Amino acid sequence: MDEELTQKQKKYxxxxxxxxxxxxxxxxxxKRRMITNEVTVEDIVRERSINLFKNKCRIFRIPPDFREFISKQ
Structure with missing residues (x-):
């Protein structure tokens, strides 16, 4: 999408x-801004969900490979 915008800027x-x-x-x-905003919201929801899960289910341990998945951005 960035390439498309760059090409349009040159034409403009x-x-x-x-x-x-x-x-x-x-x-x-x-469209680019909307997608960026959606990704940001997804990251926030993922982080809050895992924090809530950790607080409510303290006995459960999160596997290391899942931690990597959670921290992806």
Whole structure:
């Protein structure tokens, strides 16, 4: 998606009055932001869920390979 946006930016530099291109760039950038926000929310939910689980189920031990999965970003 970044490559697509970079290409559109180059085209926009050539023709700054192209409204269609400007709208496409806006849509692409909006999609990128939405995806970034979703990933951030997923990370927060994953972290809070595992912390809650740890607090409620203290006897249970988390396997090391699962810890690696949890810490992925």
């Amino acid at each position: 530099e050539d023709d700054p009055f192209d409204r269609n291109l400007k709208n496409e760039m806006f849509v692409t950038e909006s």
